[in-house]
Amino acid sequence: MTQKFDNLPDETGHFGRFGGNFASETLFHCLEELKSAYQKLKNDPEFQQQFNKDLAEFVGRPSPLYFAERLTHEQQGAQIWLKREDLNHTGAHKINNTVGQILLAKSMGKKRIIAETGAGQHGVATATVAARMGLECIVYMGSVDIERQAINVFRMKLLGADVRAVDSGSKTLKDALNEAMRDWVAHVDDTFYIIGTVAGPAPYPAMVRDFNSVIGQEVRKQSIAQIGRFPDALVACVGGGSNAMGLFYPFIQDKEVLMYGVEAGGKGLETGQHAASINAGKVGVLHGNRTYVMSDDAGQVTETHSISAGLDYPGVGPEHAYLNDIGRAKYVTVNDDEALAAFHTLTRKEGIMPALESAHAIAYGLQLAKTMSPDKHIVINLSGRGDKDVHTVAEIEGVSV
């Protein structure tokens, strides 16, 4: 994590024209406090040691790099490898970041943890580390999402978190984030806000990326050991984009490694019902940073749609916006039906049920593999497991569980 793979963001939190610190004045003090605490701890060997120990013993890292033999055989193209973040404790990459941020919270002496969640994965990951540290935890969640994700809501409650319904706006993730910000403004002295993705005001985008970059660092080592060299392409789904940044960041300087971020195409870009901020949004300011935002002609943030609640977000991490602009990573879209088909393919061919978010990456990875020769290697980030989505899949397919 201390290793730097690029010089961004700059001192003021900008990735080119993106990122920055578009926060309300009351928050500046705690953002500055957070930034300096993080700068200090980032290079502190003791903190690093504790973080790595927690990742190994609590999260279960390193997660394997798995060769998907039957998928590869079926595509008759590039060799397909899966980075198994689904095997982490709590079932997704989200825990990497919460393990890091809770250590930071603890060292800053904060007593109260707040978080926002959409699908509930980040909420569960936050409630988990808060329970382990014995800290009070409040999770804001849109009331629409609470209904869609009843099981995760109950998991958070079992872990001792206070799940608060958000009834403003579209009652989904973006509104939960607004509400968490409001809570933070009102409780700045004792509260630590664990943001779950590579968005928000500086230092969050870089900090969340750093905590997740263990994914890409492991892939560097594992690919050398298992393939004999770095992969030719990386594929990851992008909502806010934390799993993708975690995989991409350690490879940014390795220009021969291509990177593909997969946005949620929903019902198709032409329908307007999607969550593809980079592909179909415009530059704006949301949740404290400048990035691509899905908004209407008047600049009102629009409601997004994706079969996967975790990708259902109208913004995207500013570093992705930057990587898109400079052409270092390519951002594509996969629609609901393609993701659903990939969910089934992976389940049936490899015995691995992916989260619907990760199924977007699988769908694109399969398409990409076909266009590449068998001497090439692709790593797809399998960012989470699909247990949480079984009800959604059953409902779509008219099966009562």
Place this chain on the structure above:
Amino acid sequence: MTLLSDTFKRLHAKKALIPFITAGYPTPQLTVPMMHCLVENGADVIELGMPFSDPMADGPVIQKASEAAIKQGVDLRKTLTMVAEFRETNEHTPVVLMGYLNPVESMGYEVFIKDAAKAGVNAVLLVDSPPEESAELQNQLRKHHLQQIFLVAPTTSHARQQLICQQAAGFIYYVALKGVTGSADLNPETVNSHIQQLKQLSELPIVVGFGVKDASSAVAVAAEADGVVIGSALIKTLEGSQDAQETLQKVADFMCPIRNALDSL
């Protein structure tokens, strides 16, 4: 001289009363009549909220007003039209637009500032555009002689206070509490001592807002300040009203006791 500085100069020792209303709430038709009514009942400056879908710094009252206004089709352009209409018969009351950056970015800084100046806007307060991120905005504002109002919070460090005071124009808006608009728990003693400190750094008038809700809270925080902003409490009294006469009466009833209390200071 600008209309804002003229206004504060004219007020002299008198405290400025600055009501905040959301453009388009409770209905778009009522906004301009309400602005006039506010002036008739003692408003010295009007803060007009530009409705935004994600008002991070606002409490539930202003959030709801924003949502209702957006539902009725009110956007930045309509807001500017309202200001222009208000200006047809009022040239002396400064209008400050308050809102968030995304709608402004969407319209483009240049177009927005040019059209705002043309409509008769005097200043803008963009909650999520701090001094560090406002260089381009300030260029455009200067070109059209508009001013940018900045917030200073109870948590703002001394170094940031200096930075803000260097860039601020019009007046400085002191946020009275740690929280969103319309919160409870005002502590007038803290507010007054912070304002005394701020006065060492800037010659600009300082007004207090967030959590001021009636005559007594206005008087309590106005001891050191040059004026008070009242938003959520005013908007709350308008909830559910549709009838023009009834709404304007509510506005008048709300404003009068506060004006009188401030004048008796």
